[in-house]
Amino acid sequence: MYAVIKSGGKQYRVxxxxxxxxxxxxxxxxADIKLExxxxxxxxxxxxxxxxxxxxxxxxxxxxxxxxxxxxxxxKMKRRKHYRRQMxxxxxxxxxxxxxxxx
Numbered sequence: 001m002y003a004v005i006k007s008g009g010k011q012y013r014v015x016x017x018x019x020x021x022x023x024x025x026x027x028x029x030x031a032d033i034k035l036e037x038x039x040x041x042x043x044x045x046x047x048x049x050x051x052x053x054x055x056x057x058x059x060x061x062x063x064x065x066x067x068x069x070x071x072x073x074x075x076k077m078k079r080r081k082h083y084r085r086q087m088x089x090x091x092x093x094x095x096x097x098x099x100x101x102x103x
Contacts, residue, residue, distance in 0.1 A: 003101045004040040014098045024092040027063045035059040041103045060100040
């Protein structure tokens with residue numbers, strides 16, 4: 001059984017026991033959360049597709065940790081114009097452990 005969830009503007013395909021990194025959520029480490037934006041639930045040949053979400057479906061997860069990803073360097077340059085800009089960015093994330101899918 002698997003589900004497609006939406007979190008932080010991105011979609012993730014999850015099943016029970018998976019560990020995923022999503023955009024930062026406001027929850028304490030070790031807290032149990034419920035993700036309500038379930039776009040699809042599949043159990044073998046039985047597939048439920050939502051319009052836009054599946055009614056009554058949810059995914060249970062436990063917050064494992066919070067962190068920041070690797071640094072991404074942004075560089076702008078125009079040749080022969082003496083123009084160069086450099087900037088960096090580190091995105092915050094929340095690591096979730098999927099504990100169950102409720103269809």
